[in-house]
Amino acid sequence: MMRFHGYFRSSSSYRCRIAFNLKGIEYDFVSVHLVKGGGQQKTAEYRALNPQALVPALEVGGQVLTQSPAILEWLEETYPEPRLLPADAMERAAVRAFCNVIACEIHPLQNLRTLQYLEANYAQGLEGKEAWCQRWIGDGLAACEALLAKRPATRFAFGDAPGMAEIYLIPQMFSAQRFKVDTSAMPRLRAIAEACAELPAFADAHPSKQPDAE
DSSP, rough: OOOEOTTTOOHHHHHHHHHHHHHOEEEEEEOOSSSSSGGGSSHHHHHHHHHHOOOOOETTTTEEEEEEHHHHHHHHHHOOOSSOOSHHHHHHHHHHHHHHIIIIIIIIHSHHHHHHHHHHOOOOOOHHHHHHHHHHHHHHHHHHHHHHHHOOOOOOBBBBOOOOOHHHHHHHHHHHHHHHHTTTTOOOOOOOOHHTHHHHHHHHHHHGTTOOOO
């Protein structure tokens, strides 16, 4: 049995929960609260597991996997059905590019430690942090919308079934809502989010459904 260390509101943990659900993989969950007590991820015990002091971390087979992209790729390679990436190499590259807009360009700028740094070193309160997130989440999601606008209209981002693109997109749409990002000019992304919300794999992975939700 895998042991998955995560946090209900962590986007990267949310991604993994969706993937576990889509592939029907069971796991033991260990909550790592990122705020209580100054952040449980900073304890010596957790740092021994993940020196970056970040979530998620996945214990499997006596080893520890960190970083959600690596975990997701490992899941896809180890549990190939149902597929999360297209069979065609060019389409796989397109999906990965879409995912990386979120993982590499948006997520680091809205990460909890980034927002804590803005507060501690630049005296930014809630309004300032929301404005920061609105700028960078909004720019990144607008790019995702533009990427999909070049493609044929399908129910999901890259076809008629959800996959890796939705695994990255849905947690980011949750964050957009949390930080009051205007997504009215992103009809494709909104439609995909609505379609995913109808599926148990996504609904059950929502932060509000997690045992450590506040």
